Amino acid sequence: MPKTTIVAKLTVQDGSQDAFTAAFAEMxxxxxxxxxxxxxxxxxxxxxxKNVAWITELYTDDAALEAHGSTxxxxxxxxxxxxxxxxxxxxxxxxxxxxxxxxx
Numbered sequence: 001m002p003k004t005t006i007v008a009k010l011t012v013q014d015g016s017q018d019a020f021t022a023a024f025a026e027m028x029x030x031x032x033x034x035x036x037x038x039x040x041x042x043x044x045x046x047x048x049x050k051n052v053a054w055i056t057e058l059y060t061d062d063a064a065l066e067a068h069g070s071t072x073x074x075x076x077x078x079x080x081x082x083x084x085x086x087x088x089x090x091x092x093x094x095x096x097x098x099x100x101x102x103x104x
Contacts, residue, residue: 001063002061004094004095005059008092010085013084017050019084024043028043031073037068042056
């Protein structure tokens with residue numbers, strides 16, 4: 001089964017970067033503790049647009065992505081960031097086909 005990549009763009013309100021980063025750290029702790037199907041889970045802040053967060057995710061398969069979406073820590077993350085966002089997240093889903101650092 002092919003792996004699945006998610007790239008999510010989330011724009012936060014001015015002054016919310018630290019709170020968003022803290023919420024992501026809590027989410028990441030849950031991912032690391034209980035989701036072996038998550039191979040990569042990274043938060044990056046855009047260098048040009050200070051309020052834009054990028055979350056890059058790599059899953060072993062679609063089942064791992066589905067499991068991720070139903071976790072308690074995902075629900076808590078959604079609740080924690082809801083008031084921090086300046087709009088709806090933009091989420092792209094893809095199948096990786098080549099790259100350095102991943103086994104396909």
